Amino acid sequence: MSAKKLPRWRQSLAWRLATIFLLTTLLIVLALSVAVYFFTAFYLDERLEAELTTQADFYATYAAQLAPDERTLAGLAPTIVGLFAPQADLNVRFFAASNGALLAATQDIGPQPSQVTLRELRYRSPTLFTQPSRDLPHRLYAAQAVVVGERTIGVVEVSRSTYASERFLTTLRRILLVTILVAVATSLLVSVLLARRMSSPIGDMEQATRRIAAGDLDVRLGDYPPDEIGRLAGSINHMAARLKHLEAARAQFISEISHDLRTPLTAIKGLLVNLIDASRPGEQPSASPAGLQIRREQWKGEPSSLEIAERETDRLIRLVNQLLDFSRWQGGQLELNRRPVDVSAIAYAAATLSEGRAHHRHITLNTDLPPSLPTISADPDRLQQVILNLLDNAIKFTPGGGQVTLAVTQRAGEIEVSVQDTGRGMSDEERERAFESYYRGKGGGAGLGLTIARVIVEAHGGRMGIESSVGQGSRVWFTLPL
Structure with a gap:
């Protein structure tokens, strides 16, 4: 017990x-x-x-x-x-x-x-x-x-x-009783004030360390007397400054290495597309309802070595792009190119790009996309990036024979986009930490996909959340204001 x-x-x-x-x-x-x-x-x-x-x-x-x-x-x-x-x-x-x-x-x-x-x-x-x-x-x-x-x-x-x-002793007892009560009341007040004064710096340090753990490396503690608490506060400030320096160095390294990797990967991707198109004459790119050029990947039988190389190249490019986006976000340089867009069209384009991967894993990809939704002011490339990330995760964690459903619905003053799967679901810890930077869970990857997705959604003024339980699948959703 x-x-x-x-x-x-x-x-x-x-x-x-x-x-x-x-x-x-x-x-x-x-x-x-x-x-x-x-x-x-x-x-x-x-x-x-x-x-x-x-x-x-x-x-x-x-x-x-x-x-x-x-x-x-x-x-x-x-x-x-x-x-x-x-x-x-x-x-x-x-x-x-x-x-x-x-x-x-x-x-x-x-x-x-x-x-x-x-x-x-x-x-x-x-x-x-x-x-x-x-x-x-x-x-x-x-x-x-x-x-x-x-x-x-x-x-x-x-x-x-x-x-x-x-009589004198009786009077003395009363005086002593009153003295005890006054002393207790006074000591209670003084004890509370003194305890708060002594514990207040520790509370400040607790909040500061929580903020540092959450990624706020600019937090600093004030000046304290040169005692043990003051020295501890100085150590925390030094730790935060050191972490900020290391984080800046890490971000700079990621940014530089991502830029260095992106150029050759893009060239390799172009060569692979040309080779695949040359090996399959008659396939032409088709336009999505959003006006974005997409190419349907319809495998017949096992994919070829070129197609496998293309997929792995796409995965590397996505990883590099995630690192670049994360680096831009940390540096406050993540920009949005807003224009009127149809969310259903963007979702359709993302579903089309994910169709081949779902087919290869024997997963049914369903869509529920209303044709007549009001347009919103958003960055179409960034929104497609978010939806693709959600679809990739859903396909990754759904076993063969399962289903993934992409839905767009209009609610009061906002549009909701959701991706629901029939996978293994998430534990409470995985659900709570899903949006943490570099948290990989059991699925591998860089651990930045959902972090960047939420950053993009919140930059549009929306919200993002996860509904999941072990064995019941997951539903990831985000909203965009009209």
Whole structure:
């Protein structure tokens, strides 16, 4: 079972950087907040315990100086607890050492001693049985024995309410919570902005490399700080400049070699035509409806060596012409000689030129060419070149006994030309890459035919596309505006 693919935005570098920054900030703020809270709570408890212990020592020392025995302490205890006007939240109580009875108290909080007082009583008198201890909630206790000589006559207990400390800690918790929320919101904003700032150059580089891969070698990245990203941008710019130089050298080489090959190939083609015409007297060129001179190739039996040589020469000439056209297109020199033309007549001429090859491969070439279509402004030679290329491809990829159909139809504001075959069809990758320069697929060739065909169609203001699936044949179409 395959793992679920994450959304594209969650795969981005900006998202990961922002998440890391945010989580790091959140952990730091949480750790600091928890540390501040517990340190403050510990400090308040320690300070209050120290104050209570000091006051308990003071009362115990003072009582020991005034009372020599437990009975005297019982009489003086009410006076001692009120003598120093303790604070309202401070409670002072005296307990008898002999039986743990309450002798006096600043406030009435019950007769039971606290746990610390009970421990002090039992420590001083291990055999003492007294009532259970009782600690009131939200109070802190301290106890100290009243010792005269070596004899314990009582225990003084000092306690204070912890409401003030708890209110302070509650307020502190709220402040820390608000601080955490503000810190998270701020860190989220800063993280997003910082992550975008850091990932933006990488996004620019991604777009630049995509454009370079698509053939745009003029793209350049801007100036960046002299860090790793800046050096990477410089390397991409250097790569693009180097590729442009190499592409220019390659285009110049193709142009020069194509020109050098075209002249002897044209001469060889002329000699072969003359030899074939001389060997078959009576065959005359016939005119197509477009006014273009074409010669029907009607083979009877196997083609002769001259005819095979002529076909191979035609193939080489087409290849050289494709290289020249591609070189002109890259240099912005592909020109169109427009004039009013009948698309059906041009399609008929192309079908006539392809008829011999289809017959030789035992393929039926069908045409659906309406006789009365409005003329359009176009370059007839270039349009015939496009249609011939589509027919050649269809015949090449259609097995013997198959069919190729050339159709011309008029639609709203445009004329559509299509070539449909019953061949093996194309995979998704082949269909998507069919118009790439030098992509040859499984059919060989230079990989420029469809590229140049689409360039010519788009130069006329039209569109070109492919409809195909494996085992279902292919349909290649293009449109021309009226």
